[in-house]
Amino acid sequence: MSEKRTADEAGKNLFYDPSERRIRSFVTRAGRLSPAQARALDTLGPQFCLPYEKAPLDFDAAFGRTAPTILEIGYGMGGTTAAIAAAMPDSNFLGVEVHTPGVGSLLKLIGEQELRNLRLIQHDAVEVVNHMIAPRSLAGVHVFFPDPWHKARHNKRRLIQPAFVALLASRLAPGGYLHCATDWEDYATQMLDVLGADPSLENTAAGYAPRPSYRPVTKFENRGLKLGHGVWDLVFRLRADA
Template identity: 65%
Template sequence: MRLADLLKRTKPEGEATETETDAGAPRGLASHIRSFVRRRGHITDAQLNALETLLPKVLLPYAPQVTDFSQGFGREAPLVLEIGFGMGETTAKIASDRPHDNFLGVEVFQAGAGALAKRIDTLGLTNVRIIQHDAVEVVRDMIAPDSLAGVHVYFPDPWPKKRHHKRRLIQPAFVSLLASRIAPGGYLHCATDWEHYADQMLEVLSGEPLLENTAGTGFAERPGWRPQTKFETRGLRLGHGVWDVLFRRR
């Protein structure tokens, strides 16, 4: 069956295709509330073509075991994890600017995976790979302790309604897991345009004993490696704030 036919079989808008929790998971964070809900969304012909022809070239399969990512990249290099890369604009720009690092992008949405695969092909990038799977399970199962050079979590779903805050990705248990996977001296960099979520990020990361705030006790300046997106530029022009939280692994 072609991918186009599979996409037509997805559930209707608003109906999750995965359960909310993972009650049967084998290791730490055995039961977690997912920070995403899969929905049927629009996919352009270009994205669909990229999914069918380009994505397989850069896609790494999820596996419930620690993975040697140097094999997937074909080289040894510092590994940076990006969780939820959206349409891949930022990922591609950073990877292009930092060719000596490997970038592992984790995203569940088809349109985003197709868009990034197309950017990788257009720019001729060789240092980006994609996993389409729940990020919590990827970090928990596939990534070895003390192995990541950095982690990027840029503009995750803010789940603005109070009753949905439990779905936010940046929670103490997950940050503790992330910190354990970052090598000493590595970094965890989060950014959001929702002030309340920014405060939560700062509080949660500050409470993790393996991490220290590179900005003292507050928010950080946007580091040079994170490009300012068109969406962010528009928001700033309209007076919306953007907050960066940058911590280092002790």
């Protein structure tokens, strides 16, 4: 295998996906896989990566056990996801990411830390939630630091929009929660407005929430905090009468 293998999704795809009739919230980027990431994809991918299918995923079969399942959308290089999964061994974690180096990176961490409660899907999260996640099946959803699309004309590409939040809420089991975090204040304001307007969700805090102990502070986030940059967490829960 070449040690300079290019990520499968090299190049840009259209923001507007005619097959789904929506604007995508991400751009696929060309990226180089490190030798370690490439090895992890080859050796651990068959065990921990699940194919995208337009059919509900059987969590018990996928994880080999019955346990609360938490969905993480856009896990990047996977450091936070691995840390949370290691700290919460009694929960299943389903990570969704489009970028191949990130998938390889998290697989590498899975191998190094001997994590068995993680499964990964490399696909558009909106399609995964729409087709593979059954209603009322998730204990929680994590959306940490999604692309802020900070230019006003690009705000429509942000992931946290009313329709997607409604879809996520429909997948939460009774007592399930939706946890978002961002370091862009404008996006935090939008998130608070959108989540607060969804009739099936209720805020667990009076506005923004304290960072839950299960979400570790990343090196990038810590540098920003030292420079005085803000980070906003939002934790909403499915209403009992939803």
